[in-house]
Amino acid sequence: MATAQSPEHSKRSPFVIVEDASLLYQGEQGVLALEHFDLSIMQGEFSAVVGPSGCGKSTLMKLISGLSRPTAGRVVVGDAEVKAPLKNVGMAFQNPALLPWRTALENLLLPLQVVRPHRERFRVQRARYVEQARMLLTKVGLAGVENRYPWELSGGMQQRVSLCRALIHNPQILLLDEPFGALDAFTREELWDTLQTLWQEQRFTVLLVTHDLTEAVYLADTAHVISTRPGRVIYGCKVELPRPRGSEIRYTPAFVEYVHELRAHIGRARDLL
Amino acid sequence: MNWRKSMFKASPWLTTISFFLIWEILCRLLKVPPFVLPAPSQAVAALIEFWPGIWLNASHTLLTTLLGFGIAVIFGVALGVAVGASPLLYGALNPLLIGFNSIPKVAVVPILVLWFGIGTPPAVITAFLVAFFPISVNVATGIATTEPELEDVLRSLGASKFDVLYRVGLPRSLPYFFASLKIAITLAFVGSVISETVASNQGIGYLMMAASSTFRVPLVFAALFVIAAMGIGMHAIAALFERRHTRWAVRTLDRSNFAAEG
Numbered sequence: 325m326a327t328a329q330s331p332e333h334s335k336r337s338p339f340v341i342v343e344d345a346s347l348l349y350q351g352e353q354g355v356l357a358l359e360h361f362d363l364s365i366m367q368g369e370f371s372a373v374v375g376p377s378g379c380g381k382s383t384l385m386k387l388i389s390g391l392s393r394p395t396a397g398r399v400v401v402g403d404a405e406v407k408a409p410l411k412n413v414g415m416a417f418q419n420p421a422l423l424p425w426r427t428a429l430e431n432l433l434l435p436l437q438v439v440r441p442h443r444e445r446f447r448v449q450r451a452r453y454v455e456q457a458r459m460l461l462t463k464v465g466l467a468g469v470e471n472r473y474p475w476e477l478s479g480g481m482q483q484r485v486s487l488c489r490a491l492i493h494n495p496q497i498l499l500l501d502e503p504f505g506a507l508d509a510f511t512r513e514e515l516w517d518t519l520q521t522l523w524q525e526q527r528f529t530v531l532l533v534t535h536d537l538t539e540a541v542y543l544a545d546t547a548h549v550i551s552t553r554p555g556r557v558i559y560g561c562k563v564e565l566p567r568p569r570g571s572e573i574r575y576t577p578a579f580v581e582y583v584h585e586l587r588a589h590i591g592r593a594r595d596l597l
Numbered sequence: 598m599n600w601r602k603s604m605f606k607a608s609p610w611l612t613t614i615s616f617f618l619i620w621e622i623l624c625r626l627l628k629v630p631p632f633v634l635p636a637p638s639q640a641v642a643a644l645i646e647f648w649p650g651i652w653l654n655a656s657h658t659l660l661t662t663l664l665g666f667g668i669a670v671i672f673g674v675a676l677g678v679a680v681g682a683s684p685l686l687y688g689a690l691n692p693l694l695i696g697f698n699s700i701p702k703v704a705v706v707p708i709l710v711l712w713f714g715i716g717t718p719p720a721v722i723t724a725f726l727v728a729f730f731p732i733s734v735n736v737a738t739g740i741a742t743t744e745p746e747l748e749d750v751l752r753s754l755g756a757s758k759f760d761v762l763y764r765v766g767l768p769r770s771l772p773y774f775f776a777s778l779k780i781a782i783t784l785a786f787v788g789s790v791i792s793e794t795v796a797s798n799q800g801i802g803y804l805m806m807a808a809s810s811t812f813r814v815p816l817v818f819a820a821l822f823v824i825a826a827m828g829i830g831m832h833a834i835a836a837l838f839e840r841r842h843t844r845w846a847v848r849t850l851d852r853s854n855f856a857a858e859g
Contacts, residue, residue, distance in 0.1 A: 383619065386749075389749070389753040390753070391749055391752060391753060409752050409753055409755070410753055410755075411753075411754065411755030412754065412755065412756065413753035414745075415749060415750045415753055417746045419744070419746055421744050421746040421750065423747075423764075423765065423768070423769075424769075424845045424846070425768050425769075425771075425843075425845045425846075434751075434764065435754050438754045438755065438756045438757055438764065439754045440755060466674070473845055475757060489750075492751075493754070499753075535646055566697045
C-alpha cells in the first residue's frame with residue numbers, strides 16, 4: 325500500500341528539493357517563468373504538478389534535470405545541489421520523440437548506450453541488455469512488436485516505447501511532461517494503468533507535469549497546483565486513495581472531491597492573472 | 598489497380614519519348630535547318646558517326662566530374678556537420694557561404710586557369726565548387742533540426758555534445774545527405790562542362806565548343822544528349838543509395854506507391 329505517509333517516509337528528508345527558485349528567461353522582454361518556487365519530492369514518491377498552460381511546468385522539469393539553472397534559489401537532487409545536467413534521468417514528453425531509424429527494441433537500448441556505467445559494458449553485454457529491454461516491452465504489452473519501426477506503431481504504442489525508454493536504465497528520477505496529452509481517452513487510461521503498475525513494482529521517483537486533473541489524482545501521491553506565470557506552488561495535497569487504483573475509483577466521492585479541490589485552486593490561479 | 602501501377606512505371610518513358618517525338622515532328626514539318634536546331638534523329642546520327650571521339654571526351658568528363666564530386670562530398674559533409682552542430686559557426690560562416698554560392702562559377706574559371714593552367718584541374722575544381730554547397734546545406738539542416746526533446750532526453754542521460762551528434766544528429770541527417778547527392782551530382786556535371794567549355798582541350802564541353810565553332814550543330818546536340826544521359830545515370834545511382842540506406846525516411850513514398858497499387 326502506498327499511502328505516502330508511512331512513518332519512516334515522513335522522517336526522511338526529501339529526495340528532490342526546489343527551494344525558493346526563480347528563473348528568468350533572457351530575451352527581449354525577459355520572461356519570468358518561475359518565482360519563489362518551492363517543491364519537494366520524497367524518494368519513491370509519485371508527484372504531480374498541474375496548472376494552467378504557460379505556467380512554467382516544463383521549466384520546472386528543466387530545472388530539476390539540470391538542463392536549466394535557476395536565476396535565484398537552488399535545486400537539490402539526492403544529496404547534491406544541481407549545477408549541471410544530471411546524468412541519469414528518465415524523460416518522456418507529449419511527443420514520443422523516438423528515433424525513426426531504430427526499431428522499438430533499439431530505441432529502448434539508446435539510454436543504455438549513453439548512460440554510465442552501461443555504455444562501457446554495452447558491447448560486451450549486449451545480449452543481456454536486449455533481454456532486459458524485451459522484458460520491459462513485454463511488461464507494457466508490446467511483446468511481438470520489438471522489431472517494428474516507430475512509424476509502424478500506433479500513437480499509444482509509441483508512447484509506451486517512449487515510457488520504457490525513460491525507465492530502462494533505472495533513472496534516479498522520472499520526469500514526465502504531459503506524456504499522455506496527445507492520446508485518445510481510452511489509450512490514455514490504459515497507459516495510466518501501465519505506468520501505475522510499473523511504478524508499484526519499481527518505486528521510482530516521479531514528477532508528472534500535466535493539465536489533466538483526473539490524471540494527477542489517479543496517479544499521484546501528491547498533487548501540486550501552480551499559478552500562472554510567474555509560476556509558484558499555490559496548493560498541494562496528499563492523495564490518500566488506496567492502490568492499485570482502478571478505473572472505478574474515478575467515480576467515488578473521495579476521488580471527485582480531490583479533483584474538485586484542485587479545480588477550485590486552478591480557477592484561483594487563473595483569476596490571479 | 599494494375600493499370601494505375603503500370604501507368605506509374607511507364608510515365609517517365611512516355612513523357613520522354615513524346616518529347617523527342619514532338620521535337621522530331623516539328624523539325625520536319627517546319628523544315629528547321631540542322632544548324633539552327635537539328636532533329637533528334639540527326640543528333641543520334643552524329644552520335645553514332647562520331648562515337649569514338651565522343652566516348653573519349655565523355656569518359657574524360659565523367660572522371661573529372663566524379664573526382665570533383667568526390668571532393669565535394671568529403672568537404673561538404675565536413676562543413677555541413679561543423680555548421681549544423683555549432684550555431685555559432687553557422688552564424689559566422691553563413692554570409693560568406695551564401696555570398697560565395699551566389700557567384701556564377703563560370704566567372705571563377707578564368708581565375709582557376711590563371712592558377713592551375715588550362716585542362717583538367719580547373720574542371721575538377723569547378724565541379725567541386727558547384728557541388729559542395731547543397732551537400733553542406735542539407736547535412737547542416739538535418740543536424741540542426743534535431744528535436745529539442747530528444748536532445749533533452751540525451752543530455753539528461755549524461756550525453757556529451759558528440760554523443761548527441763553521433764546517436765541522433767548524424768543518422769537523422771542521412772536522408773538529407775542522400776537527397777543532396779542527387780542534386781550535387783547533376784550540378785557537378787554542370788561545373789565540369791562549363792569549365793571545359795571555357796578552358797580545356799579535352800572533355801565533352803571542349804568537344805561542344807569545337808563542334809559549334811565549325812557549325813556541326815547535330816554533334817553539339819549529340820554531346821548534350823551524352824551529358825544528359827550521364828547525369829541521369831549518376832542520379833539513378835545516387836537514388837539507389839538513398840533507398841538502400843534510408844528506408845525509414847522514404848517510407849511515405851513507399852506507402853503512396855502502395856496505396857496506388859491497392
